[in-house]
Amino acid sequence: AQSVTQPDIHITVSEGASLELRCNYSYGATPYLFWYVQSPGQGLQLLLKYFSGDTLVQGIKGFEAEFKRSQSSFNLRKPSVHWSDAAEYFCAVWFSGGYNKLIFGAGTRLAVHP
């Protein structure tokens, strides 16, 4: 079955520390992968996407993500976290064939300590 797993529900990091948010997917073909961020009471903002080509993709706000086919993973990273990065982060996978649909993980809530 098609699924997206974000193993970490909550993560807390100190400002200036590095960050890695995990995402694993289950899909038979090469997926199209996305990371979105959601601040409280707001919609989702696209951070970055992977369609094909270079497996390391750069996004907005200093984020990057690496697609690893062998591990069915698409982890999000940032070298130095800012207090404004505190939000909820969602990994999503576009499944095509038959009905097209975007499947989201349950999200990881990031807290940043000063």
Add this chain to the structure above:
Amino acid sequence: DAGVTQSPTHLIKTRGQQVTLRCSPISGHKSVSWYQQVLGQGPQFIFQYYEKEERGRGNFPDRFSARQFPNYSSELNVNALLLGDSALYLCASSLGQGNQPQHFGDGTRLSIL
């Protein structure tokens, strides 16, 4: 340019009532998708419309329906509301029906009493 706009921002209904939520896509976008986000969970796909036709449907009951108008705006209708329908309803638009990035509105917060 204006982003995806949704109305209303908040709505309170009682069980058994019907509700209509509205969405205007980014100018030039022809695809609109609807998602339900229950508190503490990720968004769940409800529908995708492209060129006024349904192109995708999630695992939601027939109480949920939608349509897309010639100007590409969209409405989501939910009949016979249940307490479990309380959620943030998100609309997203994209250029086409495929894997193009979707741009989200701020959502409609629906509360069922």
